[in-house]
Amino acid sequence: MDFSFTTKEEEFRLELRAWLEGNLPEGWLEGISNVSKDEGEYAVSLRNWQRKLYEGGWAAIAWPKKYGGREATLMEEIVYQQEMVRVKAPALVNYVGIHMVGPTLMQIGTDEQKAKYIQKILTGEEVWCQGYSEPNAGSDLSAIQTSAVKDGDRWIINGQKVWTSFGHLADRCFLLARTNRFDKKHKGITVFLLDMNQPGVETRPIIQMDGQHDFNEVYLNDAIAYDAEIVGEVDEGWKVTIALLMHERTGIGAQVFTLEQQFNELVGLAKELKEDDKPLLGNPLVRHTMVDLYTRSRGSLLNYYRNLTKTLKNGHPGAEGSMDKLMVSELTKELLSQSISLQGHKGVLWKEDAISSNSYWQDNYLYSFGQTIGGGTSEIQKNTIGERILGLPKDMGR
Amino acid sequence: MDFSLNQEQEMFRGYVRKYLDGAGQTKTARAYIEGETGSLRALLSGLAELGCTSINISEDYGGMGLGPLDLIPVLEETGRSLLPGLYLETNALAVPLLEKFGTEEQKGRYLAEIAAGTKTFSLAWLEPGGSYGPFGINLEARSLNGQLILSGVKTMVPDAELADHYIVLVRTGKGNRNEGITLVIVDRNETNLTLESQKNIDETRQLSALAFNDVEIPMGQVLGAMHQGWDALQEGLLSFNAALSAVIVGCMEKVVEMAAEYAKIREQFGQPIGRFQAIKHRIVDMKMDLETARSLAYYANWALESGAEDRVQAISCARIFATKAFVRISSDNIQIHGGIGFTEEIDCHLFVKRARFYENYLGSTEQYYKQAATALGW
Ligand SMILES: Cc1cc2nc3c(=O)[nH]c(=O)nc-3n(C[C@H](O)[C@H](O)[C@H](O)COP(=O)(O)OP(=O)(O)OC[C@H]3O[C@@H](n4cnc5c(N)ncnc54)[C@H](O)[C@@H]3O)c2cc1C
Numbered sequence: 001m002d003f004s005f006t007t008k009e010e011e012f013r014l015e016l017r018a019w020l021e022g023n024l025p026e027g028w029l030e031g032i033s034n035v036s037k038d039e040g041e042y043a044v045s046l047r048n049w050q051r052k053l054y055e056g057g058w059a060a061i062a063w064p065k066k067y068g069g070r071e072a073t074l075m076e077e078i079v080y081q082q083e084m085v086r087v088k089a090p091a092l093v094n095y096v097g098i099h100m101v102g103p104t105l106m107q108i109g110t111d112e113q114k115a116k117y118i119q120k121i122l123t124g125e126e127v128w129c130q131g132y133s134e135p136n137a138g139s140d141l142s143a144i145q146t147s148a149v150k151d152g153d154r155w156i157i158n159g160q161k162v163w164t165s166f167g168h169l170a171d172r173c174f175l176l177a178r179t180n181r182f183d184k185k186h187k188g189i190t191v192f193l194l195d196m197n198q199p200g201v202e203t204r205p206i207i208q209m210d211g212q213h214d215f216n217e218v219y220l221n222d223a224i225a226y227d228a229e230i231v232g233e234v235d236e237g238w239k240v241t242i243a244l245l246m247h248e249r250t251g252i253g254a255q256v257f258t259l260e261q262q263f264n265e266l267v268g269l270a271k272e273l274k275e276d277d278k279p280l281l282g283n284p285l286v287r288h289t290m291v292d293l294y295t296r297s298r299g300s301l302l303n304y305y306r307n308l309t310k311t312l313k314n315g316h317p318g319a320e321g322s323m324d325k326l327m328v329s330e331l332t333k334e335l336l337s338q339s340i341s342l343q344g345h346k347g348v349l350w351k352e353d354a355i356s357s358n359s360y361w362q363d364n365y366l367y368s369f370g371q372t373i374g375g376g377t378s379e380i381q382k383n384t385i386g387e388r389i390l391g392l393p394k395d396m397g398r
Numbered sequence: 399m400d401f402s403l404n405q406e407q408e409m410f411r412g413y414v415r416k417y418l419d420g421a422g423q424t425k426t427a428r429a430y431i432e433g434e435t436g437s438l439r440a441l442l443s444g445l446a447e448l449g450c451t452s453i454n455i456s457e458d459y460g461g462m463g464l465g466p467l468d469l470i471p472v473l474e475e476t477g478r479s480l481l482p483g484l485y486l487e488t489n490a491l492a493v494p495l496l497e498k499f500g501t502e503e504q505k506g507r508y509l510a511e512i513a514a515g516t517k518t519f520s521l522a523w524l525e526p527g528g529s530y531g532p533f534g535i536n537l538e539a540r541s542l543n544g545q546l547i548l549s550g551v552k553t554m555v556p557d558a559e560l561a562d563h564y565i566v567l568v569r570t571g572k573g574n575r576n577e578g579i580t581l582v583i584v585d586r587n588e589t590n591l592t593l594e595s596q597k598n599i600d601e602t603r604q605l606s607a608l609a610f611n612d613v614e615i616p617m618g619q620v621l622g623a624m625h626q627g628w629d630a631l632q633e634g635l636l637s638f639n640a641a642l643s644a645v646i647v648g649c650m651e652k653v654v655e656m657a658a659e660y661a662k663i664r665e666q667f668g669q670p671i672g673r674f675q676a677i678k679h680r681i682v683d684m685k686m687d688l689e690t691a692r693s694l695a696y697y698a699n700w701a702l703e704s705g706a707e708d709r710v711q712a713i714s715c716a717r718i719f720a721t722k723a724f725v726r727i728s729s730d731n732i733q734i735h736g737g738i739g740f741t742e743e744i745d746c747h748l749f750v751k752r753a754r755f756y757e758n759y760l761g762s763t764e765q766y767y768k769q770a771a772t773a774l775g776w
Binding site: 001002003004005075078267281282287288290291292294295296298299300302303305306308309310312313323326327379382383385386389390391392393394395396 | 400401402403404654661662669670672673675679681682683685686689690691692693694696697700712719767768770774776
């Protein structure tokens with residue numbers, strides 16, 4: 001057993017740290033994040049951040065050198081995640097492009113597609129979103145109804161997507177549409193690289209329960225895509241979708257480290273909050289709950305390390321990723337719920353009236369409800385674990 | 399980064415599992431419940447032949463000189479088969495105590511015996527008052543003519559009848575909180591020592607009350623410094639709890655396997671019950687508990703072996719999580735089995751009972767919560 005990072009990995013960490021110190025927005029490291037309340041300005045700042053990452057060589061570290069990456073090892077990606085979490089770096093607006101679309105195109109895109117899209121993903125010139133979910137196709141993605149009908153070298157696309165994160169900022173969408181109806185629902189789906197800036201695409205904001213606007217409805221009314229914008233084969237988009245999901249190899253890492261960080265902050269909160277002039281953390285009931293949470297948070301971090309070890313040995317991630325996602329998202333929700341409980345009645349004070357700085361706990365608490373849904377609900381993760389890891393019989397619907 | 403047991407450790411696990419499977423897994427435990435101890439003794443000497451008893455004993459005393467992580471495969475496998483007896487107490491409590499605090503003479507005698515697999519240890523700690531704290535220790539040890547005279551009562555001594563030696567917590571002085579307590583080694587066949595067995599819900603383990611009626615032992619039987627036994631015990635308990643977590647992981651692994659296997663073969667409403675999510679998701683929750691217990695236990699043993707700064711919290715958390723999760727999932731296992739799960743015939747109940755045995759074993763759950771919080775600096 002060895003929990004250390006190699007000298008090379010530590011050097012990599014220091015290099016990144018130094019870069020972050022010089023390039024994060026002013027005051028950021030001191031905890032002053034002047035995020036604009038204006039949506040347009042905020043979007044511009046996120047794009048600028050992506051551009052800065054690119055210029056510093058930190059935009060897509062896992063990519064091959066020939067596409068502008070660093071060919072970072074999995075461990076270097078872990079270090080990267082740790083450091084980004086440590087400084088609470090601004091959101092990566094082109095997450096979908098960098099972690100999913102880019103690598104998928106490198107794997108199965110045509111030469112023309114590679115030339116046309118990959119560089120722009122890296123620089124942040126083109127931001128991507130993913131258009132999978134529809135009003136009647138959530139957990140059951142194969143139920144999508146959005147249709148694409150061939151018309152010469154073009155396809156005419158009609159339908160509606162929903163919960164499209166970054167859709168309002170995106171230039172392009174990795175879109176699933178039905179091109180054919182077969183008995184098998186998974187067949188007859190095709191992946192398009194849809195241009196979002198066209199009259200047939202209308203994006204409407206959906207306001208989330210945390211008051212934020214990250215995701216959207218996307219209406220497709222005779223939107224146009226060309227043959228050259230199809231990834232893989234017509235009707236075989238399911239395979240492409242699976243391939244794309246396989247590229248999301250370190251997403252959980254960041255969440256595990258965020259969980260660890262938030263736990264430490266929760267301890268800080270329990271020390272800061274007073275009950276009869278004594279820190280709440282001295283209260284035996286609070287200590288008990290906190291030890292429980294600590295134990296499980298540590299457990300999920302260590303589970304992650306154990307799965308990471310497996311991945312490093314096998315060369316590819318396994319179904320254990322579902323276990324990490326399930327545990328981390330559920331625990332995050334619980335931890336943040338505890339943060340509100342600790343504050344007592346004042347836990348409901350929000351925004352500028354919140355007792356903690358910047359409404360940090362309230363905002364994160366509300367946001368956490370999305371984490372056990374987005375990227376596949378906890379129930380679906382349990383089906384996956386039950387079937388793929390424990391070998392239990394398949395869910396009736398599938 | 400490498401968070402896994404190494405190849406040799408996994409290979410060794412393979413040998414131990416094969417051996418215990420060959421003996422019919424829980425068959426030995428069931429025979430033991432019936433009062434038949436012959437097959438247990440045979441099995442234990444087989445394990446000793448495989449080398450299980452000498453793993454963490456210094457080479458000078460006939461051991462392999464390996465560490466806590468090397469013990470994990472054996473601990474897990476004995477957990478899987480609910481092995482009765484004192485392997486855990488002997489190798490994970492007495493051995494580290496002897497290695498760290500034993501005199502040359504004690505080591506030469508006891509460690510060599512343990513390594514050879516011929517002798518086992520138990521711990522006589524609790525007294526009728528029931529307290530786990532230092533104030534609960536009242537068994538009196540008077541010095542007289544270069545000897546110690548022990549008088550008083552110990553209860554809930556694990557497998558006293560199987561043990562050859564006991565580590566006994568005795569009161570040698572008033573002292574403050576942690577002082578005035580001494581650890582002494584007492585042989586079972588000491589005169590004036592009587593044993594009375596206590597009924598135990600987990601019949602795969604025994605509990606006994608020991609009455610010391612002026613038991614005379616030479617000073618050479620004192621383990622560690624006089625009056626400083628409490629602190630020594632805490633050291634020993636770190637090793638013990640790291641190891642206990644690993645035993646429980648083995649138990650839990652078997653429980654999850656039982657549940658998953660049964661859910662695949664038992665059909666109701668024309669379906670295997672494992673297709674119903676009320677069942678499937680519950681087994682997944684059990685699996686999550688198992689893997690979390692395993693990660694925490696491996697890390698705890700690594701922290702112990704490497705003397706990591708966070709070892710106390712790592713070990714207490716591993717113990718807390720494992721004991722609680724084991725109770726939870728072994729109970730769920732009965733529910734998943736339905737009516738047959740409630741019978742004596744199927745192993746389900748044996749695991750629930752063992753889970754309860756471990757829950758407050760050598761320290762209460764609450765005490766370990768406190769220990770963790772203190773270690774975290776809260
Ligand atoms: C923050 C966030 C960001 C998102 N971003 C995107 C995005 O960028 N692009 C995109 O395409 N989508 C996105 N989604 C959508 C997300 O993938 C879906 O919300 C999710 O897959 C669930 O689908 P649904 O909302 O239709 O719920 P449903 O599938 O209707 O589920 C409702 C309930 O039924 C349960 N359920 C459904 N099927 C089963 C089953 N077989 N067994 C047991 N229980 C079941 C679910 O677990 C859930 O509790 C995002 C969602 C969130 C919350």
